[in-house]
Amino acid sequence: MATPDVFPHAVPEQEAYQALTVARRSVEPALRSAVDTLPEDMRRIARYQFGWTDEHGRPSDASGGKALRPALVLLAAESVGGSADAALPAAVSVELVHNFSLLHDDLIDTDDTRRHRPTAWTVFGSDAAILAGDALLSLASGVLADSGNPAALSGVRLLNTTVQELIQGQATDLAFEQRGDVDVAECQRMAEAKTATLLATACELGALFAGAEPRRVEQLRHFGHALGLAFQHVDDLLGIWGDPDTTGKPAYSDLRARKKTLPVVFALNSDTPAGQRLTTHYHQSSGSETDPADIADLVDTAGGRTWSHAETDRLLTRALSHLDAAELTARTDELSALAHLVTRRDH
Incomplete structure (x- = not known):
């Protein structure tokens, strides 16, 4: 398990990767123990989702994700002078909620690939994937409630509120697909609910479970929120221009589905010739004959x-300003390095 000395000093990018690696190693035993309490059918799907087994239940070394949210929890706890061990249940809970959302999102979006292998719903069926997501969500609250931490009850309330926001964000995202008048401010609010709120909660839970004073809890939450929205910008950019070998998802999947992502909505509202042409193509039915590469070029040309x-850079600067305002006692370098890493644009 993590201790106050588990994040050794290194150059910034190495610090970020070390933080993710340490978080994954620290959280996985507790995460496995939590998943093992699920009913057998749900346990089988959850183990596949986390990359521990293949579709036949045999051990696998597939990727279980970056462990960004658990890393934020543990670093936030240590940054205010607390113990990573004390915050471990919070780290497990946010990873469970994250994977609940992925199980449901993959089905809603009919995505057939995640982390370079078939999505759970394509392997086990739609109904089973929904139930497995529900099981992970229920388990997340139970892990917090059973933690024995003085902040457990507040943590459960915070997590439940976060999940409600996340669900509303997903519902809004779906509604956007049927609308032709989505503006940039609406899209940003959707991204805040769908993505930023869980990163904000990860930071807040870590600080709460470490017993931090309210001003530091608030600043760390603001840090996570700004970072989460920046992260969504990067994710949307990668969804258009990212290398499938890196992202683990098919090229142009968001464009093929006519998703109203942040760069797309800006382009649609740009009042430029390219934006007007994009509007014409985007209001055709998904799967139409328009080459998605041509649509991507229109998004680019329209700005x-x-x-x-630019928004990614602005939000990263904002996140780092909240980190400074928190006046942390430790782990500032690691949190800063992690923020830079997850907003890096490899495309």
């Missing part, structure tokens, strides 16, 4: 790519 790059 969507440049705007999302």
Whole structure:
């Protein structure tokens, strides 16, 4: 398990990767123990989702994700002078909620690939994947409630509120697909609910479970929120221009589905010739004959790519300002390095 000395000093990028690696190693035993309490059918799907087994239940070394949210929990706890061990249940809970959302999102979006292998619903069926997601969500609250931490009850309330926001964000995202009048402010609010709120909660839970004073809890939450929205910009950019070998998802999947992502919505509202042409193509039915590469070029020409790059930089600066304002006692370098890493644009 993690201790106050588990994040050794290194150059910034190495610090970030070390933080993710340490978080994954620290959280996985507790995460496995929690998953083992699920009913057998749900346990089988959860183990596949986390990359521990293949579709036949045999051990696998598939990726279980970056462990970004658990890393934020543990680093936030240590940054205010607390113990990573004390915050471990919170780290497990946010990873369970994250994977609940992925199980449901993959089915809603009919995505057939995640982390370079078939999505759970394509392997086990739609109904089973929904139930497995529900099981992970229920388990997340139970892990917090059973932690024995003085902040457990507040943590459960916070997590439940976060899940409600996340669900509303997903519902809004779906509604956007049927609308042609989505503006940039609406899209940003959707991204805040769908993505930023869980990163904000990860930071807040870590600080709460470490017994931090309210001003530091608040600043760390603001840090996570700004970082989460920046992260969504990067994710949307990668969803258009990212390398499938890196992202683990098919090229142009969001464009094929006519998703109203941040750079797309900016381009649609740009009042430029490219934006007007994009509007015409985007209001055709998904799967139409328009080459998605041509649609991506229109998003770029209309300014969507440049705007999302600029927003990513602006939000990263905001996140780091909240980190400074928190006046942390430790782990500032690691949190800063992690923020830079997850907003890096490899495309």
